[in-house]
Amino acid sequence: MISFARGVPAPECLAVDELAESARAALERDGRTILSYGPGGGYGPLREWLAERHGVEPARVVITSGSLQGFVFLAQHLVRQGSRVLVEAPTYDRPLKILARLGAEIVPLEMDDEGLVPDALESALGAGDAPAFIYTIPTFQNPSGRTLSLERRRRLAELARERQLLVLEDDPYGLVRYDGEPLPSVFELASAAGGGGEQIAYCSSFSKTVAPGVRVGWFVLPPQLAHEIEALAVSTYISPPYLSQATVLEFARRGSFEPNLERVNGLLRERRDAMLESLAREMPEDARWTQPQGGYFVWLELPSGPPSGELLAEAEEADITFVKGTDFYPEGRGGERALRLAFSFVSPDEIAEGVSRLGSLVRAAAPTAPAL
Amino acid sequence: MISFARGVPAPECLAVDELAESARAALERDGRTILSYGPGGGYGPLREWLAERHGVEPARVVITSGSLQGFVFLAQHLVRQGSRVLVEAPTYDRPLKILARLGAEIVPLEMDDEGLVPDALESALGAGDAPAFIYTIPTFQNPSGRTLSLERRRRLAELARERQLLVLEDDPYGLVRYDGEPLPSVFELASAAGGGGEQIAYCSSFSKTVAPGVRVGWFVLPPQLAHEIEALAVSTYISPPYLSQATVLEFARRGSFEPNLERVNGLLRERRDAMLESLAREMPEDARWTQPQGGYFVWLELPSGPPSGELLAEAEEADITFVKGTDFYPEGRGGERALRLAFSFVSPDEIAEGVSRLGSLVRAAAPTAPAL
Numbered sequence: 001m002i003s004f005a006r007g008v009p010a011p012e013c014l015a016v017d018e019l020a021e022s023a024r025a026a027l028e029r030d031g032r033t034i035l036s037y038g039p040g041g042g043y044g045p046l047r048e049w050l051a052e053r054h055g056v057e058p059a060r061v062v063i064t065s066g067s068l069q070g071f072v073f074l075a076q077h078l079v080r081q082g083s084r085v086l087v088e089a090p091t092y093d094r095p096l097k098i099l100a101r102l103g104a105e106i107v108p109l110e111m112d113d114e115g116l117v118p119d120a121l122e123s124a125l126g127a128g129d130a131p132a133f134i135y136t137i138p139t140f141q142n143p144s145g146r147t148l149s150l151e152r153r154r155r156l157a158e159l160a161r162e163r164q165l166l167v168l169e170d171d172p173y174g175l176v177r178y179d180g181e182p183l184p185s186v187f188e189l190a191s192a193a194g195g196g197g198e199q200i201a202y203c204s205s206f207s208k209t210v211a212p213g214v215r216v217g218w219f220v221l222p223p224q225l226a227h228e229i230e231a232l233a234v235s236t237y238i239s240p241p242y243l244s245q246a247t248v249l250e251f252a253r254r255g256s257f258e259p260n261l262e263r264v265n266g267l268l269r270e271r272r273d274a275m276l277e278s279l280a281r282e283m284p285e286d287a288r289w290t291q292p293q294g295g296y297f298v299w300l301e302l303p304s305g306p307p308s309g310e311l312l313a314e315a316e317e318a319d320i321t322f323v324k325g326t327d328f329y330p331e332g333r334g335g336e337r338a339l340r341l342a343f344s345f346v347s348p349d350e351i352a353e354g355v356s357r358l359g360s361l362v363r364a365a366a367p368t369a370p371a372l
Numbered sequence: 373m374i375s376f377a378r379g380v381p382a383p384e385c386l387a388v389d390e391l392a393e394s395a396r397a398a399l400e401r402d403g404r405t406i407l408s409y410g411p412g413g414g415y416g417p418l419r420e421w422l423a424e425r426h427g428v429e430p431a432r433v434v435i436t437s438g439s440l441q442g443f444v445f446l447a448q449h450l451v452r453q454g455s456r457v458l459v460e461a462p463t464y465d466r467p468l469k470i471l472a473r474l475g476a477e478i479v480p481l482e483m484d485d486e487g488l489v490p491d492a493l494e495s496a497l498g499a500g501d502a503p504a505f506i507y508t509i510p511t512f513q514n515p516s517g518r519t520l521s522l523e524r525r526r527r528l529a530e531l532a533r534e535r536q537l538l539v540l541e542d543d544p545y546g547l548v549r550y551d552g553e554p555l556p557s558v559f560e561l562a563s564a565a566g567g568g569g570e571q572i573a574y575c576s577s578f579s580k581t582v583a584p585g586v587r588v589g590w591f592v593l594p595p596q597l598a599h600e601i602e603a604l605a606v607s608t609y610i611s612p613p614y615l616s617q618a619t620v621l622e623f624a625r626r627g628s629f630e631p632n633l634e635r636v637n638g639l640l641r642e643r644r645d646a647m648l649e650s651l652a653r654e655m656p657e658d659a660r661w662t663q664p665q666g667g668y669f670v671w672l673e674l675p676s677g678p679p680s681g682e683l684l685a686e687a688e689e690a691d692i693t694f695v696k697g698t699d700f701y702p703e704g705r706g707g708e709r710a711l712r713l714a715f716s717f718v719s720p721d722e723i724a725e726g727v728s729r730l731g732s733l734v735r736a737a738a739p740t741a742p743a744l
Contacts (some may be wrong), residue, residue, distance in 0.1 A: 002721040016403030023615065024396035031388030037380055065437060211407035215613040225435055228694065236468060241587040241616045291389060321663035323552040 002354035004322040006345040007037070007142065007296045010271070013264045014211050018256050019247060026282035028248035034242040040234035041226070042218070047253065050218050064233065065240050066353045067172065067217030071095055072200065073232045074168065074219075078132045079104045086124055087132040088116050090299070090328030090335050092142045092170070095135055105133070106330040107281050113290070115148030116140065118155045122365065125163055133166040133201070138186055140173035140295025143340035150183055157190040160199035171204045172217075175261060177294035178269035187220065194370045198222040206248050208296075209261050214244040226347065268296075274348035275341060276357065281360025289341075294345035299325075302337050311339070312369075314317045314330045320354045374726035376694040378717040379514065379668045382643070384637075384686030385636045386583050390628050391619060395429070397626075398618035406614040412606035413598070414590070421624065422590050426574070427563065432598045436605065437612050439589025440546065443467055443603045446540065446573065446591075450504040458506035460488050462671070462700030462707050464514045467507055468575045468740045478702040479503070485662070487513065497535055505538040505573070512545035512667025515712035519665065522555055529562040532571035540587055544589075547633060549666035550641035558594065570594040578620050580668075581633050586616040588623045591617055610659035618688045629724045646720035647713060647727065654731025661713075666714035674709050678737045682742075683711070686733050692726045 027034055034043070040048060042063025051058040058064065064070035075095075079085060089108030099106050107128075110120040116136055122197035125131070136156070138148035148156070155241050160167045169186045182191075191197035197220075205217035221229060233240070251257060275298055289300040305311060308324035315321060322342075325335025343351055399406055406415070414435025420540075423430040436442035451457060453475035461470065461480030471478050476489060480499075482492040488508055497503070508528070509522035520528070532539045541558045556564075563569035569592075577589035593601060606610070623629060647670055651661050661672040679682060680696035687693060694714075699708025715723055 011404050011408070014404055014407045016407065018400060019407065020396045020399035020403060023399055023619075024392045027388060027392035027395055031392060032383050032386055033585075035386045035388065035585035036383070037584050063612055065609050070606050094607065094610075103608075182473065212409050212616055213405075213407035213611070215609065215611070223678070225510065235473075237437050237587065238466075239585070241613045242435055242585055243616045243619065244613045247395075247615065318598050 002320045002346055002350045002357075004029050004341040004343070004346065004354060007342045008212055008266060008288055008345050009208065009264065010345055010347070014084075015251075015256065015260050015269055018254075019211065019251060019261070022254065022256075023243065025168050025278060026250040027243070029250070030246060034246050038239045038242065040229070040237075040239050041230040042240060043249065045246045046216075046249040048322050049249055054187075054220050056196070056220055057223070060223055061218055062219045062221060062226055062229050062233065063240065063245055064217050064219065066369050067203045067219070067305055068094055069166075070203055070219045071170075072098055072218055073229050073236075075099060075102055075104075075135075076234060077137065078166070084131040085189040086104035086121065086130055086131050087330065088136055088329070089142065090143050090325065090338070091135065092137060093327045094321075096328075096330055100103065100330075102121065104132070108330050108334065109134075111146060113146060114152060115146050116152065116156070118159070121156070123158065125159070127163065130163075131165065133168050135168045135170065137170045138188070139171055139183065140176065140292050140297070142173075142295070143323065143325075144290030144299040145290040145295055145297045146299070147183065148186075153183065153189055157186050157200070160186075160224075161193070162196065165199065167199060168201045168203070169355040173200065174204065174294035176208050176264055176265060176296070178272055180293040188290040189285065190349060191272040196222075201225065209257070209264070210248050210251060214248055216245050222355070225349065265294075268344055271343040271346070271347050271351060274351040275343040278352050282289065282355050284363060287362070296342050298341045300339045300341055300360060302339070305337055307336050308338050308339050311361060311365070315358060318357045318361060320357050322358075325364060374692045374718055374722045374729075376692065376713040376715070376718065376726060379714045380584055380637060380717050381580065382717055382719070387628065387632050388439045388625075390632070391583065391623060393643075394622040394626065394628070395615065395619040398622040399615070400623070402618060406618045409601070410611045410614065411664050412609075412611050413602040414612060415614040415621065418588075418617045418621040421621055422592075426592050428491075428568070428592055429595070430498075432592055432595055432719060433590055434593060434598055434605065435588060435590045435603050435612065437589070437619055438579065438587040439447050439542065439591070441576055442589055442591045442601070443540075443542075445601050445608075446469055446505075447471060447474055447476075449604060450538070451602060456501055456503040456625065459702070460491065460508055460513065460536050461702070462515050462673045462697065462710070464509060465695075472702075475552055476504070480702050480706065481506075483516065483518060485518060488528070488551055490524055490531070493528070493531065497531070497537065502535075503537065504559060505540050507542065508558070509542045509545075510544035511543055511662050512557065512669070513699075514545075514667070515695065516670050516671040517662040517667055517669045518671070519555065522557075524559050524563055525555065529558050529565060529572070531569065532558075532562060533565070535540065537571065538573060539571060540575070542665055543574065544580050546576065548637060548640065548668070550637060550644055552665040557579075557623075573597065581629070582620050582623060582728045583634070588617050588618055588620050589704030628733045633730050634733065637666075640716055642720050643715040643718070646723040647715040650727035654727050656735060659734070667716055668713065668714050670713045672711045672713055674711070677706050677709055677734050680711050681732060683737070687730060690729045690733060692729050
């Protein structure tokens with residue numbers, strides 16, 4: 001099975017030996033703290049390290065076991081039955097499920113090649129109760145691979161301030177860039193404009209830059225919200241497992257973070273290139289796909305192809321798999337002829353082979369009328 | 373400050389160097405698995421190890437970041453607004469808060485020196501809707517130090533079967549025994565009686581036997597419930613941090629678990645002895661306290677003493693602290709003249725000194741009428 005479904009790094013991206021050494025050294029350095037209960041918001045020295053990188057007080061940093069856990073805390077805290085939450089359409093599927101479980105009214109916002117469309121946001125803001133928050137992945141978005149342009153980032157930061165809108169900026173892929181210049185985060189733009197960026201809840205993770213299994217995500221929150229989320233963490237698990245948090249910090253302190261990231265980005269760039277080259281070679285003329293400068297995903301649209309659920313069933317018979325577009329829309333309304341293709345896990349050769357098989361299936365399918 | 377409030381092991385209980393070596397070895401042995409996403413129910417080899425110890429299929433074992441996290445999952449899954457949950461009175465305060473937040477109707481059940489009183493359970497079962505579950509800590513209970521007698525364990529297992537009552541048996545202290553013979557768990561008794569113990573949700577943790585900071589708790593659940601709780605774990609944090617789970621397993625595989633436990637129990641036995649001797653020396657004649665054969669806690673009742681909130685304020689001025697009894701009752705209704713004294717964290721000398729100071733405060737307080 002060639003999996004374009006797994007949005008995870010290839011095994012060779014994992015710096016096993018260095019992390020093994022880092023775990024040992026972290027425990028030898030600070031074992032009694034790491035092996036005891038402590039603050040619910042995470043391992044103190046890592047909070048300080050992250051706080052310095054983001055230019056905030058350590059108390060505004062809350063480290064969770066992966067950033068999804070923090071999303072759950074935020075959603076539990078901010079969302080009541082019927083609360084409106086604005087999301088990009090398409091967007092990461094797990095938050096959609098969490099919001100649905102909490103009874104949120106999920107409002108999808110249109111995107112184009114430059115990401116979230118600001119006019120769509122403005123009209124959603126004008127059309128109902130004040131939302132609990134807007135959830136956005138501005139850089140190398142999951143699932144689309146799209147990146148919000150600088151101008152739109154500025155506009156989003158402005159809107160957040162003007163409308164007292166809480167923006168949850170999810171940024172796991174920002175450092176996983178293969179070409180082009182880094183863009184400032186919405187949080188950075190909002191901070192630079194004054195007010196400490198307190199309309200923005202920023203989160204990121206070491207899943208893509210160190211390893212997903214360490215389960216170390218972090219949030220930079222407005223002070224009061226940080227306090228409340230930390231209290232929720234304490235009442236859920238007392239304190240998080242510090243060992244993996246201390247291991248990541250030790251890895252960084254040894255100077256391994258940047259060189260490892262460069263190595264990982266090199267491995268992933270080859271995969272991104274293989275994906276884009278294969279799509280250009282294999283896909284029919286009316287197919288469209290994104291051209292991500294980083295991250296894990298390409299979003300492929302096949303306007304005259306079969307519904308992606310049907311295509312997925314055929315693909316799995318040909319030993320390839322992907323995630324169908326509808327999974328990334330609230331209630332599955334959208335993306336009927338779209339596919340999320342992850343290029344992070346499989347090798348360049350497997351990508352070429354998998355896209356070739358996919359192309360055959362697409363070309364063999366009887367052309368159908370585009371979805372309305 | 374001499375703290376009788378901290379229910380945590382003394383720092384010298386932590387096997388820092390062995391755990392540092394175990395963390396390194398675990399990553400070297402199985403790094404690619406540990407550093408990746410995987411099953412939400414925990415690190416596979418540890419699930420297998422635990423399953424074998426409990427005589428169940430691995431799929432019935434769900435490992436969480438400390439057992440409180442698992443309690444939250446179970447409560448979220450089983451409790452709706454107004455659901456009845458039966459608890460021992462007094463009981464561990466964190467579950468009370470979680471249940472209150474979820475809107476449960478918390479029904480306190482009377483205890484005596486042999487633990488939960490079965491007649492109290494039977495009349496609660498007869499007095500309202502079927503409860504979502506009963507929460508019990510049968511061995512060296514937090515906060516009372518009491519242990520449910522063998523006869524009552526049998527009765528509880530029977531009642532669970534007869535009434536289709538789900539029993540959540542929380543057993544973090546069972547192996548932390550200083551004298552006397554181990555008792556079978558309610559889960560073991562129910563399993564031996566047939567039906568796979570499927571009315572019992574058993575949980576325990578490595579917090580007291582390895583280190584609290586590893587945050588490795590586990591549940592043995594009926595198959596369907598295990599499946600549902602694992603799904604809830606996946607949708608909350610994808611998978612837990614495997615590093616600390618793999619470290620604990622490596623520690624056990626090296627043969628360190630039993631010798632370390634014996635060493636820890638020796639350290640804690642001295643503290644328990646110091647506590648009981650000091651209480652006998654310092655407390656007034658009408659004071660009563662439990663005589664735990666293990667665990668971390670003594671429950672002290674002062675029928676003619678001041679309300680324990682007042683005593684706590686005075687104690688803190690004398691640089692000693694404890695947790696007042698009312699914290700361990702639903703809505704604080706009960707334990708007005710009771711104290712939870714943890715002997716796990718402080719040294720034997722500090723215990724003698726702290727109880728001496730406490731005794732002076734108690735003797736100096738004007739005798740008051742016993743609470744009704």
